[in-house]
Amino acid sequence: MNRDIDFYPYLTQEQQGLLDRSVQIVSYRKGQVVHRHGDACVGMIFVRKGRLAFSALSEEGREVTIFRASAGETCVLSAACVFRVIETESHITAEVNTEVAILPAMVLAQLMNENPDVERIVYKQAALQYSGALKTLQQIVFFSLEKRLALFLREESIQQNAAVFSATHEQIARYIGSSREVVTRMLNQFSNRGIVALGRGTVTVLDPDALEDILL
Numbered sequence: 001m002n003r004d005i006d007f008y009p010y011l012t013q014e015q016q017g018l019l020d021r022s023v024q025i026v027s028y029r030k031g032q033v034v035h036r037h038g039d040a041c042v043g044m045i046f047v048r049k050g051r052l053a054f055s056a057l058s059e060e061g062r063e064v065t066i067f068r069a070s071a072g073e074t075c076v077l078s079a080a081c082v083f084r085v086i087e088t089e090s091h092i093t094a095e096v097n098t099e100v101a102i103l104p105a106m107v108l109a110q111l112m113n114e115n116p117d118v119e120r121i122v123y124k125q126a127a128l129q130y131s132g133a134l135k136t137l138q139q140i141v142f143f144s145l146e147k148r149l150a151l152f153l154r155e156e157s158i159q160q161n162a163a164v165f166s167a168t169h170e171q172i173a174r175y176i177g178s179s180r181e182v183v184t185r186m187l188n189q190f191s192n193r194g195i196v197a198l199g200r201g202t203v204t205v206l207d208p209d210a211l212e213d214i215l216l
Contacts, residue, residue, distance in 0.1 A: 011118035050098025140177035
């Protein structure tokens with residue numbers, strides 16, 4: 001499984017051995033906190049099974065999920081301390097039962113110092129993930145709530161490759177930067193318009209064309 005890490009093929013045999021010895025396999029239950037801001041730097045996380053959510057916190061305690069990593073993806077944001085320029089109040093949680101491979105920060109820093117390909121790939125991944133986080137924040141600032149909700153429903157249905165998917169109103173509120181009460185009200189409006197059907201912890205997209213119309 002370590003071979004699936006993007007920079008693994010660029011490592012020397014000795015460096016591959018160091019990575020293989022250093023990687024820690026950890027399992028987390030749904031909802032369990034993987035890392036909190038202020039904790040010792042966790043390092044780079046590679047998701048083997050499940051899904052992680054990286055959330056930013058405002059001074060008022062408002063939480064917004066700005067990045068998610070699914071099976072086969074790497075969360076470089078968890079190694080922000082390696083870059084020494086990022087200071088964000090945040091935490092990472094397991095959205096579902098999740099298994100990850102963690103490369104400790106000290107080992108990642110050593111590989112980046114020794115191998116320019118590792119440094120290049122890690123910084124590229126970090127740039128892409130922070131770009132995605134910025135895009136999420138821009139949507140919160142510039143999109144209406146209706147558009148943010150429609151966009152989330154469309155993208156989640158596409159990602160899950162299914163019309164029905166699991167998501168609580170509280171989770172959706174974090175994804176789109178709103179409150180649970182407001183999301184519940186808007187989902188009920190979508191339901192009354194026949195766009196979605198709501199279940200216990202699930203949403204079914206009934207009319208994807210209507211979501212597209214909202215996003216025009």
